[in-house]
Amino acid sequence: MSTQSSVVTSATELRAYAPTADLTVSPPPSRIERARPRTGTSPDNLRTEPGPVRFIIITLAVTFLSVFVVLPLVVVFASAFSKGIGTYLAALGEPEALSAIKLTLLVAAISVTLNLVFGVIAAWAIAKFDFTGKTFLITLIDLPFSVSPVISGLVFVLLFGAQGFFGTWLQAHDIHILFAVPGIALATIFVTFPFVARSLIPLMQEQGTQEEEAAISLGASGLQTFFRVTLPNIKWGLLYGVLLCNARAMGEFGAVSVVSGHIRGETNTMPLLVEILYNEYQFVASFAIASLLAMLALITLVVKTVLERRLDEGQEPRDH
């Protein structure tokens, strides 16, 4: 309990010393909440359940995970390699497969880059400034999470389709957005939009503006402040957001399916190709592509765990 009250004191001190303005944003209380479970109660005190109950709960969780997560993963790889590694590699070397992999990488690169820039700007604006409509902006950023991907795709059909809002103009200027790379990229950007911003906002809010204010008062320019102070502080959170954004961008099916047009060797991404090959009775080829997506998921998981550890470490000293 003593640690906790010391945090309160330091927070009050911060309040007293901090220059002006941003005190309404609330980093100090959130720090107290964070500190409580970590330092106040030790994990041992939480173990109140008797042994057998704990055993049953753990068994249930492990069984559930094996059946719903591990088993499907095993099936994907088993089916992919069911006819040997030669067939597996041949399936991945097919022109259609290569084109799908290429398109998926391209679309992921475009949407991750744009969402990175957008996410940092949005998180910056929300965490460091106060303005009217801030809550509304946060809600807007979250919108793609709550909208069905099919609807996200249809929105772009309604906007850029030949019968859509900009349709006539686009046709007249011979610009192809729908059923081409731009449309697929747009739909992907839309559905992956919240990841970077969402992983940065809490982090930046917690960090407050003191360090930036210090840098500026010492004569740093805006850009210098961003690259020397803000960026190092948020880098792990940023990478975390980028990682999740990338995983979703490569794996998106619904929205992309609506705007793709399914032109073979041209507008099929990997998830779309998996479905197509499966429907053509080419099971090995289908699962070979699926195994690439599964590997992406596994890599994402590992990197995510590493990043989460870094994120925690990065914040620990700040709390005291």
Added chain:
Amino acid sequence: MFRRILPLVAGLLWAGSALAADVSLLNVSYDPTRELYADFNKAFIAAYSKETGKSVEIKQSHGGSGSQARSVIDGLQADVVTLALAYDIDAIAGKGLVAPDWQKRLPLNASPYTSTIVFLVRKGNPKAIKDWDDLIKPGVSVITPNPKTSGGARWNYLAAWGYAEKKFGSSDKAKKFVGDLFKNVPVLDTGARGSTVTFVERGVGDVLLAWENEAFLAQREFGKDKFEIVSPPLSILAEPPVSVVDKVADKKGTRAAAEAYLKYWYTKEGQEIAARNSYRPRDSEIAKEYEKSFAKVELFTIDDVFGGWAKAQKEHFAEGGIFDQIYKN
């Protein structure tokens, strides 16, 4: 390590991009024609370069016939459409992308190959399904896609209706018959291929109402020891039509190649490819050659029984039409 490999892989992929052909056509087709057009395109590319000296590349897009038509209307740049039924091309023509008289521009209703609706049953035909009557028996589970989204499903529906109307002599009784049939349908997939996968792979249902070519394909893929094809004595003549999409072909300057592509269907080689893929050929010589591949079925046309697609579509499949009334109950 991943970071070092990634640029390398990406570089290889880009380098491996296909070299551009003289002409590139996009054929927007329906679900079960994937294997047919893979075969046909190969033959056409060879024939076209031999005849004109030009290289041509053909891209394919497959999906439910209705949703493919919708995509073309929304701007998918199809040079040719090869869909499951005339109504879907009519819908595209309705938006001014295809000339209204498109079905008169090529012989035989612009349908170079035909098919019909048959039953695919499990080995040994355990429920003894021989004719349409057997489908409405209690305890028989029938698999068909959704007529709202699938062209094949509309043919299934109309085949059942046509049979009942001929047998019982009134459309009221036909409505009752088709209603009873759909009571035996546990699941409606959106496309023909989806239904085949449901029946063949997931093992749902006793009988699949399928395109004849689709039934043969499933049998080829999974072996005759697993599935049997039952051809009812009476069924519908399904005419999947083809057309150049005038607006797109003219804009892209691909009309000549697109027209040559569709006309190739009417050559002996084209007809042979259709027959080989279990589509019924139009050419009498090729038909005779492949006579044994297809069961003798008495076929009625949509014009005979329903007065054409426009009328059938409006009466049966439009919002609030007979299918909606049947499926609600």
